[in-house]
Amino acid sequence: MPLFGWACGNLAGPVRLLALGTSLTGAAVALILYAPPSLVVASLGMFFCGLFSGSYALSFVIARSQVADEDVGAAIAYTNMLIIAVAGLVLQPLIGLLADMRGQAVTEPAILSILLWTQILALILIVPLLRLVPDDTPARVAERNA
Numbered sequence: 001m002p003l004f005g006w007a008c009g010n011l012a013g014p015v016r017l018l019a020l021g022t023s024l025t026g027a028a029v030a031l032i033l034y035a036p037p038s039l040v041v042a043s044l045g046m047f048f049c050g051l052f053s054g055s056y057a058l059s060f061v062i063a064r065s066q067v068a069d070e071d072v073g074a075a076i077a078y079t080n081m082l083i084i085a086v087a088g089l090v091l092q093p094l095i096g097l098l099a100d101m102r103g104q105a106v107t108e109p110a111i112l113s114i115l116l117w118t119q120i121l122a123l124i125l126i127v128p129l130l131r132l133v134p135d136d137t138p139a140r141v142a143e144r145n146a
Contacts, residue, residue, distance in 0.1 A: 004055045014058040014065075019126045021055020026119030028052060033113060056083065 004021060008014050028049035035041045063079040064072055095114055 002054075003051065004058055008058055008061060014061040015126065018055050018058045018062070019123060021052045021058070022119055022122045022126060024052040025049055025055070026116055026123075029116055029119065033116070059083065 004017055008017055011017075028045050032042055032045035032049065035045065059079050060076050063075040067075040098114060
């Protein structure tokens with residue numbers, strides 16, 4: 001998370017970094033699922049999956065930049081609720097349901113490939129933001145609002 005926070009403040013805006021983090025997280029999940037079984041490859045894939053998953057925190061930066069100061073708490077709470085609802089309440093049971101329907105273990109790549117589809121869905125949802133949300137760094141937003 002600190003890596004993406006630093007990059008957001010110094011290199012690029014949050015929307016582009018969120019798209020990059022989502023893409024790299026998907027690549028790390030694909031590496032874990034489809035690379036030949038190896039402890040080193042799986043460990044590297046999980047490390048990079050965790051590292052790049054830190055980009056999700058940029059969702060809160062985007063939410064903060066789109067609302068007035070008096071609405072920041074509600075916007076961040078709503079963003080958090082969406083993240084928790086989609087990931088926790090929908091995707092986790094969906095993986096278990098798919099495994100039960102196919103009679104396979106939850107750890108089978110065919111079952112866990114739903115994780116890759118969620119990364120693709122996230123990218124599809126992020127693409128409109130590239131056009132709708134100004135991709136300013138927080139420093140530029142602060143300058144503009146001052």
